[in-house]
Amino acid sequence: MNKVDIVLALYNGEKFLKEQLNSLYNQTYKNFNLIIIDDSSQDRSSLIIEEFQKKYNNIRYVRNDINMGHVKSFEKGLQLSTNNFIAFCDQDDIWEKNKLELQVNILKNYKNIPALVHSDLSMINENGDTIGDSYFKFRNYILSEKKELNKIISQNGIMGNTLMINKQLKELVLPFPRDVIVHDYWIAVINEIFGKRITLKNKLVRYRIHDSNSSNSKSNIFNNDSKFSKRLPYRNIKREKVLEELLKKYDIPYGDKKIIKIFLEYLYFNKNRFKIYFNLIKYDMLKQNFLYRVKILFKMLWQ
Numbered sequence: 001m002n003k004v005d006i007v008l009a010l011y012n013g014e015k016f017l018k019e020q021l022n023s024l025y026n027q028t029y030k031n032f033n034l035i036i037i038d039d040s041s042q043d044r045s046s047l048i049i050e051e052f053q054k055k056y057n058n059i060r061y062v063r064n065d066i067n068m069g070h071v072k073s074f075e076k077g078l079q080l081s082t083n084n085f086i087a088f089c090d091q092d093d094i095w096e097k098n099k100l101e102l103q104v105n106i107l108k109n110y111k112n113i114p115a116l117v118h119s120d121l122s123m124i125n126e127n128g129d130t131i132g133d134s135y136f137k138f139r140n141y142i143l144s145e146k147k148e149l150n151k152i153i154s155q156n157g158i159m160g161n162t163l164m165i166n167k168q169l170k171e172l173v174l175p176f177p178r179d180v181i182v183h184d185y186w187i188a189v190i191n192e193i194f195g196k197r198i199t200l201k202n203k204l205v206r207y208r209i210h211d212s213n214s215s216n217s218k219s220n221i222f223n224n225d226s227k228f229s230k231r232l233p234y235r236n237i238k239r240e241k242v243l244e245e246l247l248k249k250y251d252i253p254y255g256d257k258k259i260i261k262i263f264l265e266y267l268y269f270n271k272n273r274f275k276i277y278f279n280l281i282k283y284d285m286l287k288q289n290f291l292y293r294v295k296i297l298f299k300m301l302w303q
Contacts, residue, residue: 002108004032004085004100004164007077009070010049011039013091016208017048019128020093025056029100032087035080037073038063045091074160074183075176086170088184090161094124094206103164106198114169114195116187119162121207128206135159135207140287143199149256152192153243153263154234154285160184162205169195179241186242193256232299233286240267259283273300 006024010017024034036049036059046063053059062080064073074088085107087100103117123132132138141157151157160183165173173190180186191197243260246252252260262279265271277297280286286293 001031002085002104003083004029004087004104005081005083006032006034006087006089007074007081008034008036008089008091009039009073009077010036010041010045010091011067011070011073012041012043012045014041014043014045014048016092017045020089020091020095021048021052023093023095023097024089025052026097027095027100028098029104032058032100033083034059035077036061037077039070039073040064040067071176071180071183075174078170079174081170084167085164086167087164088160092208092210093161094128094208096204096206099204100164102200102202102204106200107164107166110166110196112168114166114172114191115198116158116163116165116169116191116195117198117200118158118164119200119202119204121159121162121205122203124206124208126208126210128208130206131209134203136201140289140292142288143197145199147192147197149189149192149259150263150283150285152188153260155287156185156188158184158188158197159205159207160187161207163187165191177242177245179238179245181237185239189243189246190250193250193252232296232303235267235269240264243267269303276300
């Protein structure tokens, strides 16, 4: 039977942690270890962990001496994993009962190549009330079964809190680049070049949206006037440094290298803006929404 290591990055998570842990231990698939990396929490998170350790003997709890951030915590947990499959877990979501079972049954078919499986999510608020049926639809993420590096390096669409990878992919993605600000982006890009991606439309995670989120907080995800909507997408978040490191570190096929360099032209803004925009459209690097694409053109010309 295929064993899974669940890596949970934790920081001051006492408010929702117990509900998330209960959803892990209510999984229909029971063959897993839980690796918790506590990033120097100052609340009662450790007491909640102790409570679960008394009931279950498959929890490894590691506390960071200093706050490292969630990316380094996930990297540390990934380094500590030993089993063939690794799932990433946030502290404040709720997993559907069949998440592990469904993903393991898919991923076990890819034994000799790097692979990942991820899924859509429903969205809930602080109280657990549903506020969105499909995160893919909300974000206009459209990923097909075929290889789509053009979309992954730009839009991505792979949410780390739904992600399960195999050991072959783990060995490829470690160590994480110094400048990566979200671990799922790095993992997704590496896999799209060298591995197999399985995208599920099932909503396997209830994604909690609140103002303590480390990435998509409630205040910016629903606010069209936020600073996130005023800047050009994907720029000024160190993606160019991550992609440059990717080009240096790996032997990348010519076609994939071409796509990466085209996207880097946009990130650096170092060519004619009409040509950059034309390439973004040609290689389908912008979300498939006409008004959105028109707005991006005007933003590019303005800047």
